[in-house]
Amino acid sequence: MESELKAKIRVLLFTDEKCFGPGIRQLLDAVEIHGSLRKAAISMEMAYSKAWKMVKNCEKHLGFPLLISTTGGKNGGGAVLTDDAKKFLSAYEEYCAELETFGAKLLYEKFEFYNK
């Protein structure tokens, strides 16, 4: 009983069905970095078809588009996040961060007997 307890908190958001979680969060973050869904998928070692399905499925349940296709330029065929997607992603990230902070404090309180 020497090692201190830590909590990993995973949040899935639902409307009617599962619609948003750590996987799509990571994918959208990667689209923001790479400016393309294809490159984002590659960076996560995920098949492009799977990434595309994740986006479409999430859009369907959330009720708004997540990506805008960009064309032209030397790296034509990219994608950027819609304003709605940015807002939702940022709300999810804030939500997870605040839950983690609260969760870490609560863990200490509830499991004080164990960490002694």
Place this chain on the structure above:
Amino acid sequence: MESELKAKIRVLLFTDEKCFGPGIRQLLDAVEIHGSLRKAAISMEMAYSKAWKMVKNCEKHLGFPLLISTTGGKNGGGAVLTDDAKKFLSAYEEYCAELETFGAKLLYEKFEFYNK
């Protein structure tokens, strides 16, 4: 965008490795109800060998025994939770419940724009 957003929060506890989560919680709850690991496993449609491994693995990482074998009586060969296990399980359940409550309030606050 008619359906309201809900969050499902999953908590895994770690010492050095993963040691406690929804699976072992459900199994220990079932042992309390059925008074036997074998019956608990059956109630969850889980192989007894898998349930036994889950318990042993969890005990190893937590550093204390979870179950005491009981013998005798007409249903001999049962098991009950140790006091340490009861204390830990109850701390985990309280932890998850309070996190859920906080999480539901926070969800409303962070995603108010979406639920409108």
